[in-house]
Amino acid sequence: MTNVIDHPDYLLLDSDLSASDLALRDKVRAFGQTRIEPIINGYWERAEFPREVIPGLADLGIIGTFIPGYGCPGLSRQAAGLVAREMGRIDGSVNTFLGVHSNLCMGSIYMLGNEEQRHRWLPAMARLEKTGAFALTEPTHGSDSVSLETTARLEGGTWVINGHKRWIGNGHEADVIVLYARDEADGQVKAFIVEKSADGQYPQGYNPTPIPGKIGKRAIIQADIIIEEMRIPAENRLANCESFAGVNRVLKATRGGASWEAVGHGMAAFELAARYAMEREQFGGPIGGYQLVQEKLATMLSDLTSMQLMCTRMAQLQERDELTAPMASLIKMTTSRKALAMCREARDMLAGNGLLLENHVARHLTDMEVVSTYEGTDSMQALIVGRDITGLSAFTRHSRSKTPATAR
Template sequence: MNHLAADRYRSYYLLDDTLGAQERDVASRVRAFVDRDLLPVINEYWERAEFPHQLVPLLADLDVAGGAIEGYGCPRLTRLGVGIVARELSRGDGSMNTFLAVHSGLTMGSISMLGDEEQKSRWLPDMARLRKIGAFALTEPEHGSDSVALETSARREGDFYILNGRKRWIGNASFADIVVIWARDEDDGHVKGFVLEKHDDGTFPSGYETTVITGKIGKRAVLQPDVVLKDLRIPVGNRLAHAETFRDVSRVLATTRSGAAWEALGHATAAYEIALAYAGERSQFGRPIASFQLVQHRLANMLSELTAMELICFRLADLSGRGQMTSAMASLAKMHTAQKGRWICSTARDILGGNGLLLENHVARHLTDMEVVHTYEGTDSIQALIVGRDITGVSAFA
């Protein structure tokens, strides 16, 4: 089965009909990139666990990096437009979406939200054109869900901060030009953001070492290294001016958490498209399996969950654009879409039977990538505790 021949899913409740001109345009551009440039090559890179660097200039031409950031060469998309980009990229491949989400949402988002004017002017324009690539170093080997307890330290010595510690699962960090590193300031104990820049010759400063994590079952085409910081010197002027406590990190994460919901929607959309097309093409016992009651029951339930995911994502984008989205709202969206996206991809794989195990049919890639989405940006359990705290007024965090 050729995924490119699968019927493109059209929102059952016609939500795409509500898109404005900007969102329609960006959806069209990203879909064209996915179908023309990404899907024909991604399985090859995914299987080899390599990042498709040659696609970066083509991604830059889409003018989507920087999302909703105003100025500095960014496209100033609506929050809905940012979500549509994540949906369409993930419909093609989760690794490419993660690459952009780390660069645009987490790294550029940190600089935009927490940098001063000089810092934003220095870094964002080149990042908006993907001339410089960003990475976001928060998670540590012993601190994932409890990243608030991170142990990486920063000590000021004259005009520099000296950073020591380890980071893990840091997307893009092995080749990025700009890395936002979160560390605990020894002077006051607060978590702050520091920006590492490559030298002009393209090398990393002394004290920054990366080892790409291998053996992953999902997101194989995005590079996520372990990072070791040993007496890494960061100029004082590279400390994000308005990053004072972990609450500031949380502000960035709350913004990007909704992006994980849109990614889940993209994976689920692709899986549903593929399963529906396959059911119409695959014959068993002398007729297409789409004529079997059990298959129609599964497809109808997949569509039901997919529609619910869409409604949540569209509404969350509206609330975000109005400045009304809360952290708990974002957590509820991520929790629901990760659960249902995982189920839709698993059911699609089942409909394809043995053929669902083959990369050429793409479902296996979406399924294993959804395993990653289910974990990152906060696990299902962590999102439930955030929502639970909000609705009960009682924190159940240990």
């Protein structure tokens, strides 16, 4: 039982990992346990990002995940999933920072930029000398972000952008922001790079405000951004994005990160609940000796194992380029639901102690509430799967979109 608590991999899936993937898993896990976990609760409670961990994250050699070259590691889908899993197992806020920076922002530049643009921005970002953000979501366009209303018009050698972005992770202080806007000339969505100047200032007209009052992922700040007549040079438009199809390319390439993170939160919930059940004594013995608690733990382990199996299969399909959007939606929906239920069960098992940050469960629980929302809510994932089952769309009658897209 102790081995299962310390290493909740009941069907020995990690035993099939390569030596390099095992080393990566252990390196990320050790960093999380020694450098992030001891400090994260304070940052989470203060709603501040732990910038002190950035040098250590850079040294891990994981920044840029699946991108080959430009100082990035070119990780396999399985390896990139392990990074998200192990980070999620420690803290969701730091994992979101990595996902936004490495996958969405750097991934956009790699997939939609030309060679000059890749060399211009990616190496410094791979070293975490510059941090990134991904500005797609708007106040009235989340799941239907294909309908975004932020506009861009070309005036000579300058793009002039107006609009409103919301829920943009790191959007208030990132050095490099990939921002999507609709070209007024042809109505197509294009990608633009907004970057700080040498003195750390954003272009005039870029006005970010941190969103206060969140109950989850409090250690990563999301921004509300008002954009008014912001001017950026023409060379800051990513050369290979001519329509919303470019956005979908990025989202397809980064799809699955939230599912792997959900596995990490589920692993943490199981470990914390199981250890507590062995240590907490009531009525003359550890609560782990009672039938009801054992049934809860067995159900948690069953759910966790199914999540691990689904994500492992997802990585295999991604490597073969056979993962479809409905498949990814089924996995996201399932892992989010199960991980959230596990975190709630763990909180209940710890009773009043589960409400205290020092026991970590409450942080994982509220962070999972966020995971259940970003990259598509459970409802949207279910409708994508439902459309695949029936051939009938339940969400296009009131929208221009045939393919919902969501982002962090």
